[in-house]
Amino acid sequence: MKLHRLFAVMRKESREIIRDRITLSTAFLFPVMMLFMFGYAISLEVEDVKLGVLDQDQTPSSAALVDAFAESRYFKLVRRYNSELEIRDSMEISEVKLALVIPPGFNALVGRDNLPEVQLLIDGTYSATALVALNYGMSIVSRFKDRDNKLIDIQTRIWYNPSLQSVIYVVSGLYAVIIAAFPPLLTTLAIVREKESGSIQQIYASPLTVPEFLLGKLIPYGFISSLQLASIVALGYYWFGVPFNGSLGYLAIAGLIYVFCNVGIGLLISTITDSQLLAVLLALVVTMMPSMLFSGFVFPIYAMAEPVQLYTHIFPARYFVDASRGIILKGAGLNEMLQPLGLLLGYTLVVFFSAVAIFKKKVA
Amino acid sequence: MNSSVDINPRASGTLSEDTRGVIVTKDLCRAYGDKVVLRNVNLSIRDSEIFGLLGPDGAGKTTLMQVMAAILDPTEGTCTVMNHDSVKDAYWINSHIGYMFQGFALYDKLSIEENMKFSADIRGLPKDLFESRQERLLKMAGLYKFLSRPAGNLSGGMRKKLSLCTNLIHEPRLLLLDELSLGVDPASRKELWDMLHESRDDGVTVVISTPYMDEAEHCDRLAFLHEGEVIAVDSPSNLHTRCAGHVYELSTDDRGAAHNALVAHKDALSIRHLAESVHFQLLTENFIAADLEAELKKNNGVIKAMEPSLDDAYTMLSGGEKSTAYAERPPKIHLPERLPEGGRILTEGLTIRFGDFVANDHVSLDIPPGEVFGFLGANGAGKTTFIRTLCGLQPITEGNAWIGGVSVRDEHRRLSDHIGYMSQRFSLYPDLTVAENLSFFGGIYGLSRSDRKKAIEWAVSVTDLGDVKDNLVADMSGALSQRLALACAIMHEPAVVFLDEPTSGVSPAARYKFWQLIQTLAEVGTTIFVTTHYMEEANYCHRLGMMHQGRLIGVGQADQLISDLPPEIEAETIEDMFLAYIKIEDARLEAEQAS
Numbered sequence: 001m002k003l004h005r006l007f008a009v010m011r012k013e014s015r016e017i018i019r020d021r022i023t024l025s026t027a028f029l030f031p032v033m034m035l036f037m038f039g040y041a042i043s044l045e046v047e048d049v050k051l052g053v054l055d056q057d058q059t060p061s062s063a064a065l066v067d068a069f070a071e072s073r074y075f076k077l078v079r080r081y082n083s084e085l086e087i088r089d090s091m092e093i094s095e096v097k098l099a100l101v102i103p104p105g106f107n108a109l110v111g112r113d114n115l116p117e118v119q120l121l122i123d124g125t126y127s128a129t130a131l132v133a134l135n136y137g138m139s140i141v142s143r144f145k146d147r148d149n150k151l152i153d154i155q156t157r158i159w160y161n162p163s164l165q166s167v168i169y170v171v172s173g174l175y176a177v178i179i180a181a182f183p184p185l186l187t188t189l190a191i192v193r194e195k196e197s198g199s200i201q202q203i204y205a206s207p208l209t210v211p212e213f214l215l216g217k218l219i220p221y222g223f224i225s226s227l228q229l230a231s232i233v234a235l236g237y238y239w240f241g242v243p244f245n246g247s248l249g250y251l252a253i254a255g256l257i258y259v260f261c262n263v264g265i266g267l268l269i270s271t272i273t274d275s276q277l278l279a280v281l282l283a284l285v286v287t288m289m290p291s292m293l294f295s296g297f298v299f300p301i302y303a304m305a306e307p308v309q310l311y312t313h314i315f316p317a318r319y320f321v322d323a324s325r326g327i328i329l330k331g332a333g334l335n336e337m338l339q340p341l342g343l344l345l346g347y348t349l350v351v352f353f354s355a356v357a358i359f360k361k362k363v364a
Numbered sequence: 365m366n367s368s369v370d371i372n373p374r375a376s377g378t379l380s381e382d383t384r385g386v387i388v389t390k391d392l393c394r395a396y397g398d399k400v401v402l403r404n405v406n407l408s409i410r411d412s413e414i415f416g417l418l419g420p421d422g423a424g425k426t427t428l429m430q431v432m433a434a435i436l437d438p439t440e441g442t443c444t445v446m447n448h449d450s451v452k453d454a455y456w457i458n459s460h461i462g463y464m465f466q467g468f469a470l471y472d473k474l475s476i477e478e479n480m481k482f483s484a485d486i487r488g489l490p491k492d493l494f495e496s497r498q499e500r501l502l503k504m505a506g507l508y509k510f511l512s513r514p515a516g517n518l519s520g521g522m523r524k525k526l527s528l529c530t531n532l533i534h535e536p537r538l539l540l541l542d543e544l545s546l547g548v549d550p551a552s553r554k555e556l557w558d559m560l561h562e563s564r565d566d567g568v569t570v571v572i573s574t575p576y577m578d579e580a581e582h583c584d585r586l587a588f589l590h591e592g593e594v595i596a597v598d599s600p601s602n603l604h605t606r607c608a609g610h611v612y613e614l615s616t617d618d619r620g621a622a623h624n625a626l627v628a629h630k631d632a633l634s635i636r637h638l639a640e641s642v643h644f645q646l647l648t649e650n651f652i653a654a655d656l657e658a659e660l661k662k663n664n665g666v667i668k669a670m671e672p673s674l675d676d677a678y679t680m681l682s683g684g685e686k687s688t689a690y691a692e693r694p695p696k697i698h699l700p701e702r703l704p705e706g707g708r709i710l711t712e713g714l715t716i717r718f719g720d721f722v723a724n725d726h727v728s729l730d731i732p733p734g735e736v737f738g739f740l741g742a743n744g745a746g747k748t749t750f751i752r753t754l755c756g757l758q759p760i761t762e763g764n765a766w767i768g769g770v771s772v773r774d775e776h777r778r779l780s781d782h783i784g785y786m787s788q789r790f791s792l793y794p795d796l797t798v799a800e801n802l803s804f805f806g807g808i809y810g811l812s813r814s815d816r817k818k819a820i821e822w823a824v825s826v827t828d829l830g831d832v833k834d835n836l837v838a839d840m841s842g843a844l845s846q847r848l849a850l851a852c853a854i855m856h857e858p859a860v861v862f863l864d865e866p867t868s869g870v871s872p873a874a875r876y877k878f879w880q881l882i883q884t885l886a887e888v889g890t891t892i893f894v895t896t897h898y899m900e901e902a903n904y905c906h907r908l909g910m911m912h913q914g915r916l917i918g919v920g921q922a923d924q925l926i927s928d929l930p931p932e933i934e935a936e937t938i939e940d941m942f943l944a945y946i947k948i949e950d951a952r953l954e955a956e957q958a959s
Contacts, residue, residue, distance in 0.1 A: 008485030012471065012478070019473040019514075198467040202530075204435040205463035205540075207455075208486050361458065363436050364396065 001215075005208055009216025013190065017224055026186055027224050028231060031178045035171065035232050039240055042170045042298060046132040052079035052096035054087060059107035065118070065141070069100060074136040087121060097123045098133055171240045172328050173297030176320040178232055179255075179262055180291035183225035185283045187266030190217055192279040195270075204361040211356050218263055218352070225259045233328075245331035254327060254337065257344045258320040262287065264351035265316075271358040291317035319344045385409045386538055386569045387432055391441035394427050401427045403592045404441070409571060414564050416583030417573040418678065420871035421842040423589040425573035426466060429542045432571065433463040446538060459487070462531035466543035466573075468523045472516030476507055476526055479515050483530035494533065501529040504559060520743045521552025528559060539563065541572040545579055549742030549897050550939050551946060557582055575869045577674040578899055578939060586674075590682040590871075600674060607672035607680050609650040614642045618663040619883065623690040625659035632656070633684035634873065636675075637880045639736055639906045643670065645680055675900070679872045688877075691826040691884040694857045697815040703768025703782055706733035707859035707891030709754065713763030716749050723749040725914040726763065731907075733768075733859070736882060736892040738905030740942055745911040747895045751862050754893075755783055768859050781809060784858035786849045786866060794838035798829055798848055801837060802855060809856035823851040826881050843874040850878065854885060861885065863894045867901060879904045899939040908938070910945050917949045 017023050051069060055062050070077040079096055081087055087099045101119035109117070120137050124130045194200040203213060233251070236242040265287060273279045293299060294308070295317035301309055312318050319340040326332035326340075385408035392405040402424045409415045417425045430436035431443050434450040434457035443450040445457045470479050477498070484494045502508040505525040510518075515526060524544065531539060539560075545553045557579075560570055564584075572583065580586055581600050588596045588603075596603065610633070616622045619642055626632040626644055631653055633645040646652060652660075652667065660667055709731040716724040723746045731737045741747045752758040754765055756776025765772040767779050792801050802823060806816040824830050827847040837845060846866065853861055863882075867875040882892055882904065894905060902908055908925060910918045918925055926941045930948075935941040 002488065004488055005486050008482055011485075012474065012482045015478060016471060016473045197469060198465040199469040199471065201430075201433075201435060201465040202463065202469050202483075203486075205433040205458050205461060206483075206486050207459035207488070209455075361435060361454070363430050 001209065001211055005212045006216050009208065009213055010220055013217055013220040016190075017220060023186060023190075026182055027228050031182055031228050031232055032235060034178055034181070035174055035235060038174050038177075039167060039171045039236075042166070045166050046129050046136065047073055048076040049074055049098055049129075049133045049136075050078045050096045051075040052081055052087060052090055052099045053077060054081040054084065054099065054101045056104045057102045057106040061107040062102045065102060065106075066100070068140050069137070072136070072140060074133065091121070091123055094123070097130070098137060100137070167240055168242050168329070169325075170298060171236045171242050172325050173295065173321050175229065175232055175236065175324050176258070176295055176317045177288070177291045177297050179225065179229055179259055179320070180295075180315075180317045181284075181288040182228065183221065183259060183262045184266035184269065184287045185280065186225070187217060187221045187263045188270040188273070188279045188283050189276060190221060191267065191270035192273055192276050195274050196276055201363060204363065210359050210361060214267055214352070214355055214359060218260065218267060221266070222256075222260045222263045225263055226256060229255045229259055242328065244328055246327035246329075247331075247333070250332075250334065250337060251324065251327045254320065254323045254341055254344075257341060257348060258316065258323075261316045261344055261348040261351060264348055264355065267355040268351050268358070271355050287317075290315045294318060295321045297321050316344055316347050319347075386411050386446055387571065388444045389428075389431075389441065390444075392428075392431065392438050392443055393440035394424075394431060394436065395439045401592050402431070402438075405594050407587060407594060407597065409569060410585075411569055412564060412567050413584040414560060414570045414572065414582070416580045416586040417571065417589055418575070418577070418580040418586050418674070419573075419589030420575055420874070421869040422591075423871075424592040425575075425589055426542055428589070429463070429540050429571070429573055433461060433540050434458055435463070460536060460538070462534070462536040462539045464527055464531050464539070464541045464544065466546055468520070468527065468547075470515040470523055470527055470530070473514060475512045475514055476502070476518075477511045479526060479530055480533060484533045487534045489534055497533055497535070498529075501532055504562070505529055506555065519552075520547040521549050521555075524548050524556060525552065525559070528556060532559075532563065535568075537568060539568055539570045541570065543574060544572055545574060545576060547743070549745075550899065550942055551742060553579070554943065576898065576900065577678070577872075578937065580674055588678055588681055590678075596677070596681045603674060603677040603681075604672050607645075607677045609669070610645050610647070610680060611670040611672045611676045612644055612646065612652070613668045613670045614644060614660055614665055615640065616642065616660070616663050616665040620690040620887075621663060622660055622665060623880065625656065627689055629653070629656045629659075634679045634876060635880070636876045637883045638903050643676075645676060645684065675872050679876075682871070682873070684873075688828060691881045692822065693884060693888050694854075695818045695822050697811060697819050697857055703770055703779075703859050705766075705769035706889050708733050708766070708768055709737075709860060709891055709893065710767075711754075711763065711765040714750075714753065714760065714765050715762035716746075716753055716758060717761045722914050724753065727911075727914075727916045728763075729909060729916065729919065731891055731893070733891050734886050734889045735907060736886050736894065736905045738902045738908040739893065739895040739911065740897060740899075740902060740908055740938075741895070741911030742897060746914040747911055749914075750911070751785075751864075751893070751895065754860075755785065755862070756780065781856065782859040784853035784856065784861040786853040786861070786863050792837050792845060792849055792852065795836065797834050797836055798824075798840075799833045801848060802851060805852040806855060811856060819855040819857070823855040826884070827851040828877065843870040846870055846874070847878065850881070854890075858890065860891045860893060863892065865896045865898055865901070866894065868896075868898050875900075899937065899942070902938045910942055912946050912949050913953075915949070918945050 053066050055066060069075045075098065079090055084101070090096050091099065099121040101121065103117060103119070106118065118141055120134060122130050122134050194203065237244055266283065269279060269282050269286065273282055294312040294315050301312050301318065304312070323337055323340045326336055387407065387409040389405050389407045392402055393400065394402040405428065417428060419425055427436065431438055431450060432445060434445065434454035437451050446460065448456050450457060471482070474482065480498050481494070499508065507522060507526060507529070515523060518526065544556055548556065564570055574580055583600065585597065585599050586603060587594050614622060619637060622642055623635055626635050631646045631648050633647055636643040657667065709729065711727055711729045714724055714727045715722065727750065739747055749758060753760060754767060754772060756772055756779060760773050768782060770778055772779065793804065796804065802820045803816065806819055811819055824833065827850055829848060829851060832840065832844060837848065850866070867878050886892055894901060896902065902922065907919065907921055909916055920928070922938055926935050929935055929941065929944055933944045935944050
């Protein structure tokens with residue numbers, strides 16, 4: 001490896017990056033757009049679930065229970081029924097998602113040892129929110145056993161994301177997805193573009209060696225991608241209010257490794273494709289899509305089937321989701337981070353050396 | 365027609381010579397899967413010579429270049445470059461040669477100087493050496509004043525010159541140039557060749573590939589590449605001599621009859637329909653069979669023996685042209701109307717401005733129906749603007765144009781059915797078959813069902829596409845796509861057909877067939893308007909027009925234009941003539957500015 005040749009490639013790449021509007025917007029504009037779109041679009045919260053009530057008891061106790069539901073921020077009372085028949089029709093047209101049926105004699109049971117019996121009917125079409133809504137409903141009912149019709153106040157304490165806002169959870173995971181989406185794309189295109197224009201043949205027929213050429217691409221694109229990560233982390237902190245409990249230094253180390261890993265994946269893709277179109281498709285299928293599905297950024301990995309859980313290990317995004325959430329939200333230190341970071345580092349090296357091994361200075 | 369030739373290249377002894385050349389290939393083969401691109405290539409390229417690889421697109425030129433540059437391994441045989449094996453010592457070869465890819469392999473976002481610097485830096489050239497060499501090279505190329513201009517903003521000719529300079533900065537002993545002149549105008553081509561001669565005189569060995577016969581004439585020695593095989597290696601003049609006595613010129617009142625007589629005769633090798641005459645080759649040397657001679661002399665036929673050209677040599681050595689009967693005339697389909705003046709093209713003071721830039725400056729032309737008119741000019745001379753205007757795609761600033769007597773300015777919509785256009789990058793649909801493409805274009809032109817059938821039948825027969833009707837365009841060779849593009853452009857029997865460099869890169873045989881069909885079309889009154897900067901194509905035109913910086917600087921028959929030049933200027937070829945006219949015009953402009 002001759003440094004002057006490496007520097008020559010780096011210089012050339014940096015100039016091309018700075019002068020190319022498409023590269024610059026892919027590096028800075030699109031990631032920010034994605035952060036905003038996903039940050040606002042993906043909400044895991046269950047609020048204002050439409051509620052219908054059939055109160056067959058018509059006592060102060062039953063009225064208090066209905067009030068307890070209506071006043072909570074999870075439910076919104078939209079309909080009162082007179083008969084059970086009405087409930088079915090109302091649910092079919094999605095007027096309500098949850099129906100509360102209070103049987104006659106509810107008042108008499110309140111305050112006894114056994115729970116008063118009420119019926120909760122839920123529209124289970126979308127199971128995830130249905131379950132959450134049902135749980136909220138049951139917890140309201142279960143707290144409603146005091147003779148004076150007072151709710152028992154259970155003190156809960158939530159760690160790491162105290163306001164339980166899903167936006168914090170989503171945005172802190174998005175960093176991994178965004179870095180898996182754009183840097184590989186940029187890097188892949190940077191090489192495949194040269195293949196398409198034919199300028200790569202001038203590179204082949206020159207004293208440049210494969211590691212010099214690939215490192216010369218990797219370093220500038222790694223640098224610009226690191227700036228990209230920094231910019232979205234800053235936006236997450238200042239705009240979305242993602243708390244920062246950990247060490248900036250650790251995040252920087254983890255981020256650098258992860259960024260270079262993804263740039264390396266871009267290099268690897270470019271060694272096996274000849275057209276920009278194929279390169280873009282491959283980059284999306286290999287990096288962005290799995291990093292959304294299998295990184296645990298919204299879909300928790302522990303809830304996946306065993307084989308799928310194993311499968312998630314081949315995508316570096318999952319390690320960085322763990323690492324970045326660990327550092328940012330939990331303030332994790334080096335010890336906790338050692339495993340995911342070690343794996344990421346190993347991954348990066350394997351990717352780069354594979355690219356060097358596969359890349360040949362031959363047209364076919 | 366007979367495909368065996370009595371000239372056996374292997375018997376001439378030129379293929380097996382000394383093995384001490386700068387590049388020596390031995391039984392070199394290269395295949396991609398089942399497709400053999402190079403077959404048993406044995407070449408020995410000598411020190412300090414300009415060696416040309418001549419052949420049409422698809423002959424294997426680029427592949428051979430890549431093997432020599434050690435960026436492609438042969439599947440069989442060996443290639444030795446400066447005593448290094450191209451497989452084992454690929455890195456050494458990569459580091460010691462200059463290799464120029466056929467496209468514009470520069471970095472568009474980088475300036476001229478940055479491109480040069482990159483090329484020098486990856487080769488570890490010291491700074492002081494770089495400065496002096498860069499200055500010398502760029503001055504020679506006329507690029508030194510534009511040092512900081514991005515390569516993306518340069519013209520085709522300037523880009524090629526810069527490409528060449530980036531490959532000369534480390535002063536390699538061997539230069540491999542793949543289609544140096546692709547997309548380069550004649551003036552820049554001449555400058556490129558001056559640079560090559562200078563390098564050669566400094567002791568550099570140059571290997572250059574080209575599909576252009578006129579360019580091949582400048583090489584010291586040539587290899588003819590035909591379908592992956594080397595069919596001859598010799599100096600251009602020897603190649604001419606090898607075909608002497610086989611080539612004739614015929615002027616006749618009925619080229620159709622003469623054509624069919626030649627096709628029917630066993631001695632005929634190839635037929636080439638130029639604007640005013642027919643050239644043909646015979647298997648026999650200095651002898652025309654009596655029966656053939658009698659046939660050809662009908663219709664006031666006059667036969668003259670001719671000096672062979674490289675084109676002739678290539679055609680003969682590659683086994684002649686499997687020619688077919690003279691193209692049938694079009695079936696006369698029912699267009700809604702015929703234009704009052706047929707295919708006449710008339711422009712008066714036609715001027716097109718883009719802001720301050722004058723793309724066409726008072727161009728006045730009158731082309732009668734049935735003429736094959738050649739429009740010559742460098743990139744940016746205003747040829748494309750002119751055609752776009754005639755097609756009604758470009759608003760006219762001043763003056764006017766008429767096609768068949770219909771004003772382009774006022775009624776261009778009426779004209780669209782009467783124009784056929786074949787662009788350089790044949791606009792065909794690669795995922796459709798030949799028949800589907802034709803049917804689609806027939807539909808666009810609004811031909812009725814029965815007319816479309818007739819038109820397609822005729823177009824397929826005259827372009828000889830019957831056998832490949834159901835093939836996908838994507839799988840076809842350049843020559844076949846070119847014929848299909850022509851079929852699509854003429855099937856609706858337009859009054860005017862525009863052709864943009866229609867035959868660059870196709871084999872001589874395919875080119876002859878193409879132009880024969882063009883002559884048929886001209887005979888029935890179709891006006892053929894050809895833009896080209898490929899001088900070979902100018903031979904097929906009745907008259908030529910030359911464009912330079914938006915101005916028409918000369919119109920007339922080629923011989924007339926040559927004899928109109930001042931006596932002190934010598935011009936043998938159309939290229940010389942064109943360059944001379946440009947020089948005169950530039951001098952005139954300079955004088956105008958000075959006063």
